[in-house]
Amino acid sequence: MRAALIGALTAALIGAAAAQESKEPIKLGAIEVLTGPNNRYGIPAQRAFDLAVGEINKSGGVLGGRPIAIAYEDSAGNKDQAMNAARKLIGRDKVPLLLGPTLSNEMFAVGPVVNDRKIPIIGTSTTASGITAIGPWVFRTAMPESDVIPVTLKTAKNKLGLKKVVVMYANDDAFTKSAYDVMKDSLAKLGIETLATETFSGKDTDFTAQLTKAKNLNPDAIVVSGHVDAASGIILQGRQLGIGKNVRFIGGNGFNSPKLAEIAGEAADGTLVGSPWFLTKKDEVNQKFVKAYKEKYGDDPDQFAAQAYDTMYLVAKAINAAGGTEPDKLREALQKAKNDGVMGPFSFTEGRDPADASGVVVLEMQGGKFRIFGETS
Amino acid sequence: MLDSLSDLYWTYQNIIHGIAVNGILGLSVYLVLSIGQLALGQAAFMGIGAYFGAIATTKLGLPFPVALLTSVLAPAAVALAIGAPTLRLTGVYLAISMLGLGEISRLLFLNWEYAGGALGLSGIPERGGVYLLYGVLIVLIIALFFVGRSRIGRAMEAMREDETAAGVMGVNVPRYKLATLVASAMLAGLAGCLSAHLSSFIGPNEYGFEMATTILSFALLGGIGTPLGPVAGAAILTLLPEVLRFLADYRLMINGAIIVVAVLFMPRGLLSWRMKRTV
Amino acid sequence: MLQQQLVNGFVLGATYALFALGFTMMFGVLGVINLTYGVYFALGAFAALWASKSIGLSVWLALPVGAIFTGCIAIVIDTLLLTRLRRAKAPELSSLMVTIGATLFLYTGLSVVYGTEIRRFPLDFAPSAAFEIFGVRVVATQALIVVAALLMAAALIWIVRGTKVGLAVRGVAENPDAAALMGVNGGLVTHLVSFMSGAIGGAAGVLIGLNFNAIQPFMGENMMLRGFAVIIIGGLGDLRGALIAGFLLGIIEVLTAGYFASAAKDLIAFALLVITLWVRPVGLFGRAAAKRA
Numbered sequence: 001m002r003a004a005l006i007g008a009l010t011a012a013l014i015g016a017a018a019a020q021e022s023k024e025p026i027k028l029g030a031i032e033v034l035t036g037p038n039n040r041y042g043i044p045a046q047r048a049f050d051l052a053v054g055e056i057n058k059s060g061g062v063l064g065g066r067p068i069a070i071a072y073e074d075s076a077g078n079k080d081q082a083m084n085a086a087r088k089l090i091g092r093d094k095v096p097l098l099l100g101p102t103l104s105n106e107m108f109a110v111g112p113v114v115n116d117r118k119i120p121i122i123g124t125s126t127t128a129s130g131i132t133a134i135g136p137w138v139f140r141t142a143m144p145e146s147d148v149i150p151v152t153l154k155t156a157k158n159k160l161g162l163k164k165v166v167v168m169y170a171n172d173d174a175f176t177k178s179a180y181d182v183m184k185d186s187l188a189k190l191g192i193e194t195l196a197t198e199t200f201s202g203k204d205t206d207f208t209a210q211l212t213k214a215k216n217l218n219p220d221a222i223v224v225s226g227h228v229d230a231a232s233g234i235i236l237q238g239r240q241l242g243i244g245k246n247v248r249f250i251g252g253n254g255f256n257s258p259k260l261a262e263i264a265g266e267a268a269d270g271t272l273v274g275s276p277w278f279l280t281k282k283d284e285v286n287q288k289f290v291k292a293y294k295e296k297y298g299d300d301p302d303q304f305a306a307q308a309y310d311t312m313y314l315v316a317k318a319i320n321a322a323g324g325t326e327p328d329k330l331r332e333a334l335q336k337a338k339n340d341g342v343m344g345p346f347s348f349t350e351g352r353d354p355a356d357a358s359g360v361v362v363l364e365m366q367g368g369k370f371r372i373f374g375e376t377s
Numbered sequence: 378m379l380d381s382l383s384d385l386y387w388t389y390q391n392i393i394h395g396i397a398v399n400g401i402l403g404l405s406v407y408l409v410l411s412i413g414q415l416a417l418g419q420a421a422f423m424g425i426g427a428y429f430g431a432i433a434t435t436k437l438g439l440p441f442p443v444a445l446l447t448s449v450l451a452p453a454a455v456a457l458a459i460g461a462p463t464l465r466l467t468g469v470y471l472a473i474s475m476l477g478l479g480e481i482s483r484l485l486f487l488n489w490e491y492a493g494g495a496l497g498l499s500g501i502p503e504r505g506g507v508y509l510l511y512g513v514l515i516v517l518i519i520a521l522f523f524v525g526r527s528r529i530g531r532a533m534e535a536m537r538e539d540e541t542a543a544g545v546m547g548v549n550v551p552r553y554k555l556a557t558l559v560a561s562a563m564l565a566g567l568a569g570c571l572s573a574h575l576s577s578f579i580g581p582n583e584y585g586f587e588m589a590t591t592i593l594s595f596a597l598l599g600g601i602g603t604p605l606g607p608v609a610g611a612a613i614l615t616l617l618p619e620v621l622r623f624l625a626d627y628r629l630m631i632n633g634a635i636i637v638v639a640v641l642f643m644p645r646g647l648l649s650w651r652m653k654r655t656v
Numbered sequence: 657m658l659q660q661q662l663v664n665g666f667v668l669g670a671t672y673a674l675f676a677l678g679f680t681m682m683f684g685v686l687g688v689i690n691l692t693y694g695v696y697f698a699l700g701a702f703a704a705l706w707a708s709k710s711i712g713l714s715v716w717l718a719l720p721v722g723a724i725f726t727g728c729i730a731i732v733i734d735t736l737l738l739t740r741l742r743r744a745k746a747p748e749l750s751s752l753m754v755t756i757g758a759t760l761f762l763y764t765g766l767s768v769v770y771g772t773e774i775r776r777f778p779l780d781f782a783p784s785a786a787f788e789i790f791g792v793r794v795v796a797t798q799a800l801i802v803v804a805a806l807l808m809a810a811a812l813i814w815i816v817r818g819t820k821v822g823l824a825v826r827g828v829a830e831n832p833d834a835a836a837l838m839g840v841n842g843g844l845v846t847h848l849v850s851f852m853s854g855a856i857g858g859a860a861g862v863l864i865g866l867n868f869n870a871i872q873p874f875m876g877e878n879m880m881l882r883g884f885a886v887i888i889i890g891g892l893g894d895l896r897g898a899l900i901a902g903f904l905l906g907i908i909e910v911l912t913a914g915y916f917a918s919a920a921k922d923l924i925a926f927a928l929l930v931i932t933l934w935v936r937p938v939g940l941f942g943r944a945a946a947k948r949a
Contacts, residue, residue, distance in 0.1 A: 037772040037874075076628070079583070083391045083576065084619060091388030108499045108578040117387075128496065171919060172487050172582065177495040198918040203878045205868035206671075208664035209913035209921065216657045229774045229870060236869055240786060241660070242793045263776050263869050415752060462934045469689060469892075470937055472752060473884050477929040480881050484923050586881070590756055597753070630764040636757025640750055641740060 025069040026062060026325060028315070029089030030099040031082055031110070034074040041125055041304050042102040046072060047297050048305035049099065052312035055292075062319045068312075075101055082106040083113065090119055096325035097122070097315065099308075104128035104174050111138045120331045122315070124307045127253065128178040132352045139334055139352045141311045143276035143343075145179040145252055147357040150186040152274030153223070155362040156250055157190050159374060162221055164193040165250075166214040168207075168234065169225035171199040179225040179252035187223070195219050202230055211238045221247060227254040232263035239267035248272055256303060261368040271365040272373055277306040277343050278361050279370075286342040310341030390507075391576075395615045397510035398572040403595035403607030404517050405564035408557050410601050411525075413537035418459075418475030419565045419592045421482045422452035424584030426566025427573040428492055431501045434574065436491070441504040441574070448570030449563045455482075456562035457555070464554045479589055486581035497580030504574040513571070514608070517564065521604040533557070565592075587629070594632045597639035659792045661914045662907065667798045669906020670805035671864050675879045676886040676898035677809055678856035681816075684893025685829040685849045688738055691755040693857050694876030694883075695762045700726040700858025701865035701875065702770065708781050715782040715800075715866060722862045723855040730854020731847050733758065739846070766873035776869040797867045804863055808856055809899045815852075816895065825849060885929040891942025901940060 030049060033042035049070055057067040071093055073085030082101045089095045098114055098121040101107055107126045114121045115135030122139040123131055132140050156162055165187065169180035187194055195217040198210035211234065214222055222243075224234055235249050248270045249255075255273040279290060279300055289309055293301040301309075314337050319325060322333035338347045344359030364373040386393075402419060409416035430448035433439040439447075455478075463474045486492055493499075524530055535543040536550060544550045573579045591614070599610025614635075618628045675693075682690045704722035707713045713721065737758055741750050783796040816822040827835035828845045836842050857876075864879075865871040886905055890897025905925055913921040932939060 035768075037767065040773065078628075079576070079578070079580075080391065080395065081618070084389075087388045087391055091384050105497070105578075105580055108497070109576055112500075112577045130496075130499070134499075172495055174496045174580070198913075200918060201922055203874075205864070205870050205875075205878070206664075206668050208668070209661060209910040210918050212657060212660045212664060213914050213918075229872075232774075233868055233870055240793065240795045242786075242788070259773065263774060265779065459930075463937075469752065470888070470933060473888060474930065474933045476881060476884060477926045477933075481923065481926045481930070484926070488919050586877075590760055593753070593756070627764065627768070630761050630768070633757045633760025633762075633764065637737065637754055637761065638757075640754040640757065641737065 023065060023067070025067045026319065027069050027071055027093065027095055028097050028099060029073070029086075029093065029095035030070050031073050031075050031085045031089070031101040031106070032099075033077045033102040033106075034072070036076045036078075038077045038103060042074075042100075044302050044305035045100070045102065045124055045308040048293065048301065048308035049312050051289075051293055051296060052309045052316075056312070056316050062316050063324065068316065068319075070099070071095065075103075075106055077103060077106075079106055079109045082110050086110045086114055086121075090114065090117055095119075096327060096330060099124065099311065099315075101126070104131060104178075107131055107138075108134070111135065114138070118327055120327065120334055122311055122334075124311045125304050128174050129181070136352075137331060139348065141314065141346070141354060142307055143354050143357065143360070146182045147354070148274040148276055148360050149179065149182045149252055150189075151357065151360045152250060152272060152362050153183070153186045153190055153192070155274075155373065156221065156248075156272055157192060160220070160248070162192050164195050164219055165221050165223050166196050166198065166217055166219040167194055167223045167225075168198045168200060168210055168214070170202040170227065170230055172201050172203075173227070176202065176225045176227065176252070176254060179254070183223055183225060183252065200226070200230060200234075202227055204230060205233055207234045207237050208241060211241050211243065214238075215241055215243050219247060221250050223250045225252040225254065228257040228259045228263075231255050232260050232268070235260070235264040235271060236267045245270055256363075256370075258300075258370075261365060265368075268365045269367065272362060273365075273370075274360055274362050275303060275370075276357075276360050277303045278363060278372065281342070281361075285340065289342045306342050310339060310343050310346060313341055314339040314346060392615065392619055393507060394510060394572070394575050396612045397507070397514050398568050398575075399592075399595060399611035399615050400514045400608040401517060401564055401568040401571070402592045403599065403611040404514075404521060404604055405561040405568065406592055406596040407521070407601050407604060407607040408561040408564070410596055411537060412533045412553060412557050413540065414554065414557075415472040416475070416561065416593060416596075417472050417589050418456075418478055419561065420584045420586075420588035421475070421479035422456065422562040422565035423569035423572075423588070423592075424482055424486065424581070425452045425455060425569070427569030427579050427584070428486055428498070429566075430570030431498050431573045431579055432492060434504065435498060435501055444504075444574075445567065445570055448566045452562035452566035453559050456559045460555045460558045464551055464558070476586070476589070479585060483581050483585050486584075493580075495581065497578060498573075499578040501573055501577050501579065503577065505571050506575075510571055510575075513567070518604045518608060525604065590636070591632055594635050594639075598635050657914070659790060661910050663792050663794060663798075664914075665907030665910035666903060667801055667867070667906070668910055669903035670802045671860070671867070671902075672879070672882060672886050672906050673805045673809065673899045673902025674801075674856065674860035674863065675876075675883040676890060676902045677805075677812060677895060678853035678860070679883055680887045680890065680893055680895065680898040681812065681849065681856075682853045683887070684895070685825055686734075686738075686742070686846060688734075688742070689752040689755065690734075690738070690853075691752065691759045691880065692733055692762060693853070694880040695759055695766070696726045696730060696854050696857030697861030697864065697876035697879065698763075698766055698871075698873050699729055700861035701871045702766070702873075703858065704862040705775060705777060705865070705871055708778055714780065715777075715862070718781070719859055719862050723859040726858025726861070727851040727855035730850045730857070734846065734850040742846075763873055763877065770873055772872055772874070774869075775871045777866055777871070782866055797863075801863045801867050804859065805899070805902075808859070809895065812852070812856070813895050821848070882925050885925040887939075888929055888937075889932045889939050891939030894939070894941040897939055897941035 032046050033039050053068050061067040075082035102125050104126040107123050111134035115137045120137050125142050127142050127144045132138050170176040251273045256275050261268050318333040318337045322329040345356050347355045349355040362373040363370040405419050406416045426448035429451040430444040433444035433447050463471050532548045595611040596607040600606035679693045682688050700722035703725040704718040707718040707721045737754050786795045824840045824845050828842050832842050886901045890901030909921050912924045
């Protein structure tokens, strides 16, 4: 009798221990800019990760019942801090996979180290060129500008008959400079003449010199690569200088923000920007995401949130396909992973960049809000 | 066990490197402050050293010792060029011209496509390593210690206390000023090159005003009585954001506060030792 | 196009002049290089922003609010940080260092509290008419900035040169001890100068925030380095120099960008600074400050 009791107790304990182990969370690491001037890119990502993780865990987690947990480290936009964060998460916390970092500059520093250590790392917001070239363990789910800008310019040319433009770009930021390189390339391929190329600093507030020069050249449109602070200043001053509404502003990803209308007001009407994602995309998956995000956080999600959200689901699928978190298997599973997310269908190219650009839309600003270019309602 | 030790080291490797690099930067500031001049150009010199050193290895394929040499000579040349005319003037003008120099060099690197422009230089090969770093640091501390105890050190202290009096007493003030500036530029450039080859990526915006004030705060916190002061200050300020995670957002605020408190209340810094001189 | 560019340069120059005026006054009179001046911009702008959003004031009232608020803060900062140094007759470098630290602290503090996103004044804050004269387009706010810069400079110069208060200020600048012996209340004068300089900075912040629709905690920082160039070129401590050099730099920058290359626009200010330091360190109007030791 006692033996049976002890036996049962032992079995129960072992069972509990086993059950405990099988319910142990899978801890992933994430490095994002959570404080400082660039946290407007990092915080939406964090929120979206959390939202996705909550949903995944509620519907059973991964690997038959194990929840996902994310350990966040703040890089505050500082390259050194991002490095230290990566080393801590991998060396000390032994995470099998890293999400982030937020900025391309940070990824250039962190990527090689993580790649050497053979841990997969996924950039959800790093759009500069050369990211995935760092190594076979570096993935990118952020749609690079080289996929979006050609679509924007081509659409603009087709619908507006663009023949000659003036280009302006912020020359002190890797992201805006990269985007400019893509613009230059696309414009050449489309046979659009570039009348002049002007530069400015991302921190500038006065663009009247460049804009006056531009106005005098009579372009069909002004193509701008800059973050939203400079972009809204440019548009506003351009209109103040008398650049007419028929000369549209066409922007890279930096324009893709509601701040544009907030600062530039009416002057921003007619501005075009390409985006890999759009708030009012009508498909069900997206609408569900938008609603859930708004309910939980009170704000509308932006594309950084959308990209992060999809990435988390992708990662969950990869973990399941790999049957665990062993780095080699995980890497292989990621390479093959597919997901139909809020951005549309997703898979990786061989170079570990997003393969599908069919979700890219060209947006036009009207009355303070973005809407699909060409749609009248 | 060995595995977890090496993991531990790998985890904190960057911080360990950082302490040494910042220590060397602290010494570079120490040199200039110890003759009573304000050192705001260290970040620019660090950037020049980092860029020239990195270009040597990545673009020109030169061996690391050559890169190190370049990273020391280039800032020295710039310091000579800038120093000669501005050193005749009072300290304020020197400080402001150093700030101007910092901006100019930042803008030049930004627009220099060969050096990567806004995208910076990535793929810098890993060279050097912790032994070299700390070796250099220790050698420098000892060297500066001996300099401080010598007649040169006495002349420098005299200049710090009262430049005119020192000049009257026979100290060749302009020459000391220039030599100090050049020496400090060399140290900063060396630190830049060493640091670049341990972080595989450098960008033009890293060596601006923020870096200049951070470097200054090393010496202000640690004090400039002995070479150990700035090194200690650097160590503390490098470790602080890591040890106190929640302070990370306030890193710059703390640097600022330290400078204020140090200048107002602790002109001698935390380590208020003074050098004992035998001469 | 040349006329428009000249106008652009003039407006930009006005912003530089506004910065330089208060800054150089602090140096000329109090012997203090006060780098926290850049923060005053943001403080003034944020104060006016608050006034416009919560009380609905328009620019005519919000501007003085911003200016006075910042003036008071300037007095506080001066008392906390700089009086101690002045009493100990510390070298100028100390005030430079301490204000560097304070600036860092305040900027970061502001951005922690307010975030770093840019804001703008509400749409009805100021008249938004635009005029077109002789092929040149000028917006009301731009005219406002230029007029304000000229007015403030004129007012300052008149106060300093033409009034008894100004006499007291100049006395303290020349020789604080002698002035005290003559019955001048040095402390009060110092407060007055701090207040005026802070007020100008705050007003400048409001105007600049209005003109460029970009209010954020670091708005003064960009100015700072250029501001150095302006006051050195104009001559440290000289009000006319600050005004003229400010306008000059604005015009040169715009013409460089317009006719040469926009990438050079940033560089030109610092190039001029370095050249000035080499050739004529006292600037256009400065008094001799080089030591001959």
